[in-house]
Amino acid sequence: MATYSTSEFKSGLKIMMDNSPCTIxxxxxxxxxxxxxxxxxxxxxxxxxxxxxxxxxxxxxxxAADVMETEMSYLYxxxxxxxxxxxxxxxxxxxxxxxxxxxxxxxxxQDKCTVTLWNGSPLTVAAPNFVELEITDTxxxxxxxxxxxxxxxxxxxxxxxxxxxxxxxxxEVIKVDTRTGEYSARVKx
Amino acid sequence: xxxxxxxxxxxxxxxxLLHQRAELYQTIRSFFAEKSVLEVDTPVLSRAASCDVNxxxxxxxxxxxxxxxxxxxxxxxxxxxxxxxxxxSGSIYQIAKSFRRSESGRFHNPExxxxxxxxxxxxxxxxxxxxxxxxxxxxxxxxxxxTVSYGQLFQQLTGIDPHSASLDELISYASEQENPEAVNxxxxxxxxxxxxxxxxxxxxxxxxxxxxxxTDYPVCMAMLAxxxxxxxxxxxxxxxxxxxxxxxNGYQELTDVxxxxxxxxxxxxxxxxxxxxxVPMDMNLLAALEFGLPTCSGVAxxxxxxxxxxxxxxxxxxxxxFPIARA
Numbered sequence: 001m002a003t004y005s006t007s008e009f010k011s012g013l014k015i016m017m018d019n020s021p022c023t024i025x026x027x028x029x030x031x032x033x034x035x036x037x038x039x040x041x042x043x044x045x046x047x048x049x050x051x052x053x054x055x056x057x058x059x060x061x062x063x064a065a066d067v068m069e070t071e072m073s074y075l076y077x078x079x080x081x082x083x084x085x086x087x088x089x090x091x092x093x094x095x096x097x098x099x100x101x102x103x104x105x106x107x108x109x110q111d112k113c114t115v116t117l118w119n120g121s122p123l124t125v126a127a128p129n130f131v132e133l134e135i136t137d138t139x140x141x142x143x144x145x146x147x148x149x150x151x152x153x154x155x156x157x158x159x160x161x162x163x164x165x166x167x168x169x170x171x172e173v174i175k176v177d178t179r180t181g182e183y184s185a186r187v188k189x
Numbered sequence: 190x191x192x193x194x195x196x197x198x199x200x201x202x203x204x205x206l207l208h209q210r211a212e213l214y215q216t217i218r219s220f221f222a223e224k225s226v227l228e229v230d231t232p233v234l235s236r237a238a239s240c241d242v243n244x245x246x247x248x249x250x251x252x253x254x255x256x257x258x259x260x261x262x263x264x265x266x267x268x269x270x271x272x273x274x275x276x277x278s279g280s281i282y283q284i285a286k287s288f289r290r291s292e293s294g295r296f297h298n299p300e301x302x303x304x305x306x307x308x309x310x311x312x313x314x315x316x317x318x319x320x321x322x323x324x325x326x327x328x329x330x331x332x333x334x335x336t337v338s339y340g341q342l343f344q345q346l347t348g349i350d351p352h353s354a355s356l357d358e359l360i361s362y363a364s365e366q367e368n369p370e371a372v373n374x375x376x377x378x379x380x381x382x383x384x385x386x387x388x389x390x391x392x393x394x395x396x397x398x399x400x401x402x403x404t405d406y407p408v409c410m411a412m413l414a415x416x417x418x419x420x421x422x423x424x425x426x427x428x429x430x431x432x433x434x435x436x437x438n439g440y441q442e443l444t445d446v447x448x449x450x451x452x453x454x455x456x457x458x459x460x461x462x463x464x465x466x467x468v469p470m471d472m473n474l475l476a477a478l479e480f481g482l483p484t485c486s487g488v489a490x491x492x493x494x495x496x497x498x499x500x501x502x503x504x505x506x507x508x509x510x511f512p513i514a515r516a
Contacts, residue, residue: 007291029294032392033428033435034412035384036243037291038374053367055389057374058291 002064006039006056014046014067017054021046021065021118030055046116046123047098065118072115074107082107084115084122095122103127105160106178127178132187133157134173138164151183200510210496210508214284216326217304224319226280226306231269233286234260237471239268240456241412242378242463245290247299261468262288265489266305267413268474271442274307274485275477282306284492295504296434296494298512304495307487313425313441316486317402320429320437324400328499336402340423343383346391352407352421356382366390376463380409392433401430411452414440429490431498439488446478 004015009027016022026042037058044051046067056062072084072093081094082104093115097104099122106127107113114126138154154164154174162176164183173187200207221228238246238261251258263269266285273281287303308316321334343351349362356375359382363371368389375381395401404427408416411424425441443449453470460467496508506512 007293029292029297030388031243031292031297032384032388033438034241034243034380034410035388036374036376036378036381038385040389055368055370055374055385057370060373 003061004064005061006058009039009041009056014065015043016063016065017043017052018045020048021067021123022052023067025051029058046118066120067116067118067123069114069116071112074109074111074113076109077104082122082125084113084125093117093120093122095125099123100125103178105158105181106131106133106176108133108158129177129179130175130184131178132173132175133160135164135168135170138168138170140169154183197515201506201512201515202508202510206496206500206508207510209500210492213327213492213496213499217282217284217323220323220326221282221306224280226282226308227278229270229273229278229281229283231266231273231283231285233263233266233288235263235268235471236260236469237268237473238468239264240453240460240468240470242456242459242465243381245292246468247288247290264289265303267487267489268471270305270307270487271474271482272477274309275480275482280306280308280311280485293513296497298493298505298509300513300516301505302492303489304492305487305489307442307485309483309485311486313404313427313439313486316439316441316488317404317427320402320439320488320490321400327495332400333398334400334402336404338405338423339403339407340405342391342403343387346394347386349386351383352423354383355379359383359386362386363389378459380407383407383410392430392435395430395433397432399431403428403430411443412440413443413449413452415443425486427488434494434498435491436494436498437488437490439486441486442482442484444478444482444484446475449478450475 004013009024011024011026013024014021022043022045024041024043028040030040031037039056041056042051042053070086072086075083075085081096082100083092083094085092103113103125111128115122116124133156135154136157139152151163151165153161155161162181162183164174168174168186175184175187177184234249244264246264247262249260251260265287266283270281270283283305285303285305286300288300290299292299324332340352343349347362349358356379360372363386371385375385405423406426408422408424411426414424414426417423417425427439428435429437457467493505493508497505502508
């Protein structure tokens with residue numbers, strides 16, 4: 001089993017803490033006065049997203065976490081699991097609601113997602129930064145209003161609801177920034 | 190030959206920094222010249238090492254023969270300088286390269302530069318006053334200084350009396366602050382417990398615009414300092430903190446050879462119980478103390494850190510030419 005010593009700690013290193021895969025956010029070597037050397041570490045639990053502060057005795061070792069980020073195509077959802085495929089190896093993996101999280105709101109078949117794998121299973125899934133989705137429902141509003149002020153809610157084909165300008169209509173395809181959940185532009189068909 | 194294109198060859202500090210360091214050394218040298226404090230030069234290699242459990246000395250061999258004499262790179266020039274003091278040198282200073290294994294980070298490089306000076310017949314308070322004078326010359330801005338006892342500061346910020354608190358009390362305090370792992374870091378040492386609590390919960394709360402002189406340490410943290418004769422007994426040691434950084438450590442020096450030998454012995458035993466390699470005690474230092482070290486106070490200040498503070502550098506690499514990764 002691979003381990004890391006505190007002298008190898010740096011931000012981005014993936015370690016196992018409290019039985020969860022974590023990523024080191026910050027690491028600082030401390031040697032107080034004439035006292036014992038230690039490392040002051042901030043790490044993020046990749047399952048819960050929580051950031052934890054802890055100190056480690058210099059030379060202490062921790063288990064490495066088998067975590068890797070990979071680009072995968074979203075295939076389909078079977079009601080319980082979301083299935084993804086590596087386009088090069090054709091390896092398939094499936095993740096549950098916890099792993100897919102918010103990305104579920106945005107992704108359509110064939111979308112390229114960033115899947116973080118832990119021991120080969122999806123731990124988190126990030127949707128592409130921008131997705132193009134069709135509007136399935138929105139208030140018709142006022143024809144000819146191009147001011148864009150105010151806006152209205154619109155339901156997209158994936159079920160997500162975003163605020164769109166008044167002139168955008170049912171059946172149109174829009175570009176959404178998945179990081180903010182905001183309308184970005186109308187896609188000309 | 191493939192490595193001719195590596196990006197590691199240039200210095201990590203700016204050209205301006207080279208000049209700032211040179212100017213700082215000049216400031217220091219003229220400061221001491223005016224006060225008739227003598228600049229000295231002592232070897233960085235020694236047959237003996239510091240016994241301090243928390244110091245890890247680099248080793249070297251005198252020759253390549255199998256049974257070659259082992260030498261140690263100094264962790265500070267303290268022992269050699271005290272031998273000079275005992276020989277009658279009078280007040281002395283040195284800008285000295287020092288070496289500590291396994292110390293690397295934003296504020297640490299395994300090889301670093303200390304300004305260490307000793308003033309014969311100075312009390313700790315007089316030495317602090319002199320240090321303030323020097324710091325005022327180094328910084329262009331106006332500095333504000335405060336002197337506070339270790340006990341007062343510790344009590345005020347944690348509610349714990351560091352002179353009487355047990356290791357258990359310190360560990361439970363750390364646990365309450367969500368650092369239960371402190372128990373692994375501090376081992377069996379009350380001094381380690383105090384250092385841990387101080388660096389975790391006190392040092393970060395110090396005001397950034399004040400230079401702190403923290404004085405009168407618990408007896409278990411005396412290191413090479415004299416113990417006061419009056420009750421309650423405290424170690425005549427001080428540390429300097431500025432902008433959250435530990436900048437210097439000083440003592441009203443221990444001159445009693447018997448006491449010094451006992452402290453070394455105790456440190457060697459701690460090393461043994463921690464499973465660390467034994468190191469040779471500095472018998473030349475002890476012989477010098479036996480001959481007679483004049484009453485004096487001394488302080489070591491990290492010049493790389495001083496430069497960091499003077500230039501608002503984020504990392505020690507910004508003030509070094511070639512930090513260890515490029516050495």
